[in-house]
Amino acid sequence: MINVILCGGSGTRLWPLSRTMLPKQFVRLFDGHSLFQDTLIRNQSVCNHSFIVSNTEQFFLAADQLSQVASLKADFLLEPIGRNTAPAIALACLALEQDDVVLVTTSDHLVKDQKAYEEAVIKAKALAEENNLVTFGIRPTYPETGFGYIEASDQDVLSFKEKPDVDSAKLYLEKGNYFWNSGMFCFKAGVFLKELERLSPEVYQASVEAINLACEEDYSLDSRVFKVGLDAMQNIPEDSIDYAVMEKSDIVKVVPCDMGWSDLGSFDALYDEVKASFDDNAVLPRLNNSPEPICVDAKNNLLVTRDRQIALIDVEELLVVDTSDAILISKRGSSQKVKQVVAEIKKSAPELAEVHRLAHRPWGTYEVLVDSEQYKVKRIVVKPGSKLSLQKHFHRNEHWIVVSGTATVTVNEERFLVRANESTYIQMGQLHRLENEGKIDLVMIEVQVGEYTGEDDIVRVEDVYGR
Known part of the structure; x- marks a missing residue:
C-alpha cells in the first residue's frame, strides 16, 4: 500500500506560529517532530512507500524534514499552485500503477492511538481491495461545528453533511450514526480515477493532460521528483475530493474509528x-x-x-x-x-503572513536580526554543498561578514574565498552568488543598506532549485 501525503496548505488558523513558508505541518509542536514527520513515521507500519504531493515552495522543506527521519524514503509530486484535493489526489494516482492501493492522508493531523489507527487502516484496505472508495469516520465526542459529517449505516455511507450549526451537530451526536469527516481515504488508484472520470470528467481530463506534460526533476536527492507545469495546473478545475467524487459515488464505504485524532485546526x-x-x-x-x-x-x-x-x-x-x-x-x-487577523496582516505587513524571522530556504536558513528603515541585518546559514541563486538587487548594497566556515563568493566575473572574520561588499546591481563548498555550515552576517530591503528585490539569473 502507498501512502499519498497531501502536503499543501498554509495553516493560517495557527498564525503567527504557522505561516505560508512554514505552515503547521512543518512546525515542531510535539516531541521534537513536526506533524509531517509524525505522518511519515505513523504510516511506515502500514504502507511500503510514501508519495508526497507538495507545492514547489515547500518542497525543499519537506525533503529536508524527510531526510531527518532515519531510513524513510518517498517520492514527490510538485504543484506550482494548489487546485484543492481532487486534482492533487488525481495527479498522484495517475503517477502510480492502477492496481496500487493508496492511503490518502493529510500531513498536518494528529493521531495518538497508533494501534487503533493501524486496525482502521487494515479494515479500509480490505474494503478498497473489493473496489470500494473508503473514507474514515471519527466518532464524535462533542457537537463540533467546524467539521463535515458522514452519515452511515454500518459501513455504508448514506450522505455527507456540510459543517452544521450547533443544533444540528447536537442532533448528529444523539443519533449515533454520524461521524466526523477525517479527510483520509483508501482506494485503488484506478478505481478512484474511473469514478473521477465518470463524475467529474473535466477535472479528470485536465489532470491527465497535466501529468502527461509533467517532467522529472533531478535535485540530487534520494527521491524521484515529478513537477507539473504552471499552465497545465491552472487548466485543472479547482475542486475537493468530497465534492468531485465522494458525495456523488455509490461505491463509498466508511470505517468508523476512534484513534485519538485531531486536525489541530485552531x-x-x-x-x-x-x-x-x-x-x-x-x-x-x-x-x-x-x-x-x-x-x-x-x-x-x-x-x-x-x-x-x-x-x-x-x-x-x-x-x-x-x-x-x-x-x-x-x-x-x-x-x-485568526483567519480575519491574517487577512488584515496581508494588507499592512504581508511578510508577517508569509515568513518568520527565521526563514527556511533550500540552501539553509536566514534570520532577520534587525529590520529598520534603509537597512536590515540577517544571520545566514548555508548548508555544506549548497549555494544561493546567481542574483542581483536594484535597491540595496550588501555587506557580508563570515562568522564561521568559508564562503565562495561570485561577483560579476570574479570568484574568490571569504574566510572567518573576513568580509566583502556587493554593490547594488552587481551579479553575485554565495556558495558553501566546505564540510561544515557557513555562518555569516549580512547587512543590507538601501532604499528598499524587501525579499522581492531579487532578480534570479540562475538557480539550481528551479525557483
Whole structure:
C-alpha cells in the first residue's frame, strides 16, 4: 500500500506560529517532530512507500524534514499552485500503477492511538481491495461545528453533511450514526480515477493532460521528483475530493474509528491536546531553552512561548502565542477568527503572513536580526554543498561578514574565498552568488543598506532549485 501525503496548505488558523513558508505541518509542536514527520513515521507500519504531493515552495522543506527521519524514503509530486484535493489526489494516482492501493492522508493531523489507527487502516484496505472508495469516520465526542459529517449505516455511507450549526451537530451526536469527516481515504488508484472520470470528467481530463506534460526533476536527492507545469495546473478545475467524487459515488464505504485524532485546526484544538498542566495552564513545550512562563492566579490559558519571559496575572481562558516578531492574544473559543487577523496582516505587513524571522530556504536558513528603515541585518546559514541563486538587487548594497566556515563568493566575473572574520561588499546591481563548498555550515552576517530591503528585490539569473 502507498501512502499519498497531501502536503499543501498554509495553516493560517495557527498564525503567527504557522505561516505560508512554514505552515503547521512543518512546525515542531510535539516531541521534537513536526506533524509531517509524525505522518511519515505513523504510516511506515502500514504502507511500503510514501508519495508526497507538495507545492514547489515547500518542497525543499519537506525533503529536508524527510531526510531527518532515519531510513524513510518517498517520492514527490510538485504543484506550482494548489487546485484543492481532487486534482492533487488525481495527479498522484495517475503517477502510480492502477492496481496500487493508496492511503490518502493529510500531513498536518494528529493521531495518538497508533494501534487503533493501524486496525482502521487494515479494515479500509480490505474494503478498497473489493473496489470500494473508503473514507474514515471519527466518532464524535462533542457537537463540533467546524467539521463535515458522514452519515452511515454500518459501513455504508448514506450522505455527507456540510459543517452544521450547533443544533444540528447536537442532533448528529444523539443519533449515533454520524461521524466526523477525517479527510483520509483508501482506494485503488484506478478505481478512484474511473469514478473521477465518470463524475467529474473535466477535472479528470485536465489532470491527465497535466501529468502527461509533467517532467522529472533531478535535485540530487534520494527521491524521484515529478513537477507539473504552471499552465497545465491552472487548466485543472479547482475542486475537493468530497465534492468531485465522494458525495456523488455509490461505491463509498466508511470505517468508523476512534484513534485519538485531531486536525489541530485552531489554537483551541491545540489547547485540548496540550492540556498537560503547568500552574493550571496548557503550555506548549518550549523551544530554545526559553524561560518558563510565570502565572499568578491565572488558569485555563494556552501559552505558546519561544524566547521571551511570559507572565500572566489574574487572567483566564486566554490564548497567548508569542513568536519573535508577532504576539497573538485571544479569548479561548475565538481562535477561528485568526483567519480575519491574517487577512488584515496581508494588507499592512504581508511578510508577517508569509515568513518568520527565521526563514527556511533550500540552501539553509536566514534570520532577520534587525529590520529598520534603509537597512536590515540577517544571520545566514548555508548548508555544506549548497549555494544561493546567481542574483542581483536594484535597491540595496550588501555587506557580508563570515562568522564561521568559508564562503565562495561570485561577483560579476570574479570568484574568490571569504574566510572567518573576513568580509566583502556587493554593490547594488552587481551579479553575485554565495556558495558553501566546505564540510561544515557557513555562518555569516549580512547587512543590507538601501532604499528598499524587501525579499522581492531579487532578480534570479540562475538557480539550481528551479525557483
